[in-house]
Amino acid sequence: MPDERVPVLETRKLGITFGGLKAVSDFNIRIYPGELIGLIGPNGAGKTSVFNLLTGVYAPTEGTVILEGKPLNGKKTYQFVEAGVARTFQNIRLFKQMSVIENVKTACTKDIHYGLFAASFRTPKFWRAEKAVTEKAMGLLKICGLTNEAELPAASLPYGKQRKLEIARALATDMKILLLDEPAAGMNPTETAELLACINTIRDRFGIAILLIEHDMSLVMNICEKIQVIDYGQTIAFGTPAEIAANPKVIAAYLGE
């Protein structure tokens, strides 16, 4: 059954080679608005490379990334963000010396249009934009449960909250698709449950598409509608969680034959 909707994010034969190593090849995915798709695979399968391709950190050696029908070839990372792709990182990358709320405000680049003159002389335009951004940032912190920590330095947050702050920061970019790179890595079960609730809230509130890399299988099987499995840079399976769990190729990739 061909799908009539326009996918938010689509890749066609996406691939990258590092020297002689094909890290990712012939990677095809279609993500529609509101979908939550899981991307799994054994260690070193190329999951994070896919994320780096989807956010413009790496330039693909073949294929294209298409966002809402527009190809993003040759664009820089910040242009990917402008177009509507936001991400979090596997190893948390916060602006450590800045406060929690500043971290979020920094990512609100689309909401601030004042120039150097307005900033230097504090025109009403500057105050309006700053006020709007502060309110937006507080709203996002509320969704992620960080309201009480707003003025603390980001580095002082406990691990689980740093993860959530990274998500809040990604949300501030007004994205159309959110890429989460192992959001539950290193979390205890309580924190994972909180994160799950947070992700669900975000989906309901913003109606965005989410692509999730995760090793925590219970999390992936619980919340993802579809799962794509890659191994050695190749897609080996795509389907619903139940189909994936029963797929012999996937089991072979994870457990060996």
Added chain:
Amino acid sequence: MKKSKVARGYFLNTVVIILLFTAFQILTSAKGSQGSFKLVLIPSIWQCCYLMVLAASLNLVLGFMGQLSLGHCGFMAIGAYTAALLSLACERAELFEGKSDPAFILVLFSSVIAAGLMAAVLSLLVGIPALRLKGDYLAIITLGFGMIIINIINNLPFCGQDGLALGSAGASLYKNGLGFGSKAKVQFIWFALLVTIISLALMFMFIRSKYGRAIKAIRDDEIAASASGINTAKFKVMTFAYSAFFAGVAGALYACTNATLSTSSFAFTNGGILNSTFVVVMVVLGGMGSLTGSVIAAVIMFLINYEIKNGQWVSALPASLSGIFEYPMLVYAVVLIVVIMFRPKGIFGTYEFSLQNLIPDIRRALEMHRTADAEKKEANGNA
């Protein structure tokens, strides 16, 4: 509620600055002709003014953006020469007669702005290729660019190897234009203070806006910054130019204070106070990421430099010790090492001095000190 607090802070700062400024003006008009005031204090304030602006401007790049630039005095040199040549041209065109002509004040302000703009424009030429590099490589390339700037100025026919007052420009340069004598320094001290206050205020506005957030984000994590939608290349070049603008302004103030301009005073080999590494020392001493720290550090370094050169106590020391003071760079190195040992983040760290928060800040610091002491005692008691 929050905005009213900000507004109150602005109001408080403005009132205090105006009060201090007026008080100083009254003091100057009362004591302006007295010997030590005229010959020591006023020239010192002039020097402090341009050092403060210079250190604060480098802090934007080094402390807030985290990029080590070692060519900052090159931009100061550009500013100094631009201001001097512009005022010279105005004088030759007879746009003003003497220093009390109101038109001269206009010339003064326009040479400061022109100095800043020229430094900013040329810094774009340096910054666009150089800022693709990071860390040590950026330091090396900016060091090189700083030297190139000095060499180019040296070989320009209208600037001259021996400086403006001696070369083709002739001694007439500093008769009426910039390059104030001690009397003019007293007369125009308000100008130095005003330019310094405005420059520092503009830099504060810069870091407390989206620009400040963006460059701090670049410092903390460049990949995350670009993944948050920040055009890192643009912000880097822009901040570099903004910083160079104020280095140029500092250069213009420098041109006001000195009777001659010579490129050797900006050169990297210069053991004196205007050396790009010296400015880096000031920034590190004050705290990378604290503009008020840079201001304090500029004054401290000026005093150290002044004492080494003019202090009575240096000649009173035994010959083996006073020999060290013939090499001021050695002393700065020792100062830097001591600061890094005892306060690794500089005097202020990233703390900004603020009149409004002064009392709560002191109270909090005392409390932290007390709890730390109590904890230490407890730990000792348990042991």
